[in-house]
């Protein structure tokens with residue numbers, strides 16, 4: 181370290197990991213006089229001590245990135261990552277030019293209980309979010325749990341590969357191999373493998389900035405049937421014309437659709453999907469349907485536990501029967517259906533046209549919906565359920581929720597960071613009654629949260 185306590189790139193330091201960060205990397209603190217610098221180290225787990233080589237310093241934040249050179253004290257919960265594509269199997273300690281490896285499961289080198297404990301401690305330390313009771317996180321199966329999975333397409337015609345963008349510096353065109361992924365449902369795993377083979381027989385071109393064809397593939401299953409959506413960089417597309425029908429003829433998927441995504445950046449959802457062959461949608465439980473680009477919680481087994489809790493009281497008792505509830509960011513309508521068991525009228529709101537059409541509503545943003553409801557001075561709902569995307573509710577929706585003044589608001593969130601910010605915005609009118617965590621994506625730092633809020637007694641709608 182220099183005189184100001186700033187580490188130098190290449191330097192070796194002995195550190196203790198105090199937790200994980202939001203990407204599942206080990207977190208150590210470097211003291212530099214009165215200042216503190218976070219050191220992030222992939223594959224280092226809470227309680228471990230290691231000698232770490234500094235690889236980079238963040239320019240605008242007190243943060244450094246390092247790699248384990250030697251593990252000096254291992255966590256008792258450490259294990260050999262079961263997946264052969266895991267970074268730990270692709271890179272020896274100190275290796276500076278590793279093969280592109282899949283960074284999708286950064287916590288896989290810890291047993292499942294310790295992964296969940298690391299996530300609990302992370303959201304408490306970083307965002308002040310305290311899970312109720314003993315803080316146990318609710319979870320399910322460790323493998324084969326993903327019913328919705330995406331792949332980036334890379335490689336060359338004839339040697340095209342489906343994978344993920346490789347972790348670390350060597351990004352760009354480097355696609356990490358994900359064949360045999362342990363967390364995908366077997367239908368999806370087999371579907372991706374078979375698609376890769378067929379695409380290579382046909383010599384389908386992967387998409388690149390300069391042009392090309394197949395860009396992403398999105399697979400979804402209902403546990404039995406498989407829907408594959410080919411997301412191509414431009415029209416016309418050989419993948420859509422030749423590969424799609426072939427996948428259906430060979431029985432590789434039950435439904436094939438395609439969509440165009442030509443924008444730069446990493447957005448996956450393209451324009452309106454078109455069915456190429458077979459099923460246009462998957463039937464989910466209880467009459468729900470899911471189209472080629474509609475939102476599906478990746479882990480329905482654990483998500484079902486979260487949905488069940490989301491529409492009930494925090495102690496698990498059913499909501500008292502009521503007249504009106506809103507289901508904001510309704511997606512495929514799972515919670516809309518559950519709420520209809522308790523409420524005379526449930527109004528879903530959803531902005532994505534494909535999902536809105538399936539719900540039988542006009543696509544509308546929550547912002548517009550809430551504004552129109554307030555302007556019409558319509559009745560106050562007894563319950564508002566909201567499950568926003570990662571960006572959270574944000575300023576304007578929180579302001580509208582405060583004005584709507586429902587006695588109860590139940591939030592589901594996939595981002596502790598934005599949930600904490602939304603809870604702060606709602607705090608003047610709403611009290612947090614309970615917070616529970618659901619491990620919908622084992623081996624990642626992801627955590628799904630359900631928060632029960634109740635309106636403070638002194639505030640009433642103006």
Ligand SMILES: C[S@@+](CC[C@H](N)C(=O)[O-])C[C@H]1O[C@@H](n2cnc3c(N)ncnc32)[C@H](O)[C@@H]1O
Pocket residue numbers: 475476477508509510511512513514515529530531532535544545546547567568569570
């Ligand atoms: C996290 S998903 C939740 C979907 C559903 N509640 C579920 O659990 O399956 C968020 C949903 O909100 C929709 N959405 C995103 N931004 C929106 C907005 N501003 N207004 C309304 N819906 C939005 C997305 O299309 C997506 O279906």
